[in-house]
Amino acid sequence: MKRICTTVNIFTITSLSAFIFASTTNLLLVQTVTAQPVQTKKQVNQPIPFNSRVRIYPANNSLPASRLMTIESVIKKSSKMQITEAKLTTYNEFAAKTGLYKSSISNNRMVWIITGFVQGELRMSKGRSVCTDNAKLVEVTDAETGDSFGRSIYCPPNNQINFM
Template sequence: MVNIFTIALLSTFVFVGTNNFLLVQIVTAQPVKQVNQARPINSAVKIYPANNNLPASRLITIESAIKKSSNMRITEAKLITYQEFTAQTGAYTSAISSNRMVWIVTGFVLGELRMSKGRSICTNNAKLVELIDAETGDTFGRSIYCLPSNQINFLP
């Protein structure tokens, strides 16, 4: 009987001691600084401010713009403001200032045009229009136009 009483008393002592220890830890604990804080959704979006007042020496050359589009036969390359581009196409991105200088590079891809996953979208003479930032050389986008007779439809 003494053994059961001693074991019960010892168990109670350990339980109470542990609870007191944890309670002291909770009350005196300092807040933990979060290392990987969540970023706002828009924080990864790069903003391109106006640069139409920069001298031509600060912009990439036509040769550099064409080199970025080396996989096509170039038919036209022109330097315009983003506002002129949006007026022509209707496309608009708020992260790009309307007074940002851009290169519009137009050309054709002879033969079959394949996308990054290997799917082809056009069997011959796809027309490509690339929008390239004139200051940084970043590519803003690419439009692909394919004649209906050369277009490959992937939808079932």
């Protein structure tokens, strides 16, 4: 009888071990088959969005005149032309006349509009001639910072140089 008990105990221990082994193997197999691969993100140098370097110019039409550039300092920046008009106005007034709106500039931003003529040949920064004589320039300058918002060049008929 003792032998039967020992055989039953061995059989029970062996069965239990086999059951645990089979269950663990089955569990590991199921986890391996159903597991999703771990995705690691590579560090990629993302390009800097173009708009992130654009400076935003908020409204400043409520600033006192002492915080804005004087007409003398604006004219000094435009020394190469004979000035016919210098006007302090809002960007909205300028944009309404020209149709040139920039989303980075508030409509209530104060700007100087400088209009004048350049006698003789007008050359651009790379030495390229644009107009042979009497070019009309319109410059738009931020009244608070002095930053240039652009320049338009108009040549009288027969004075234009065509590069095409």
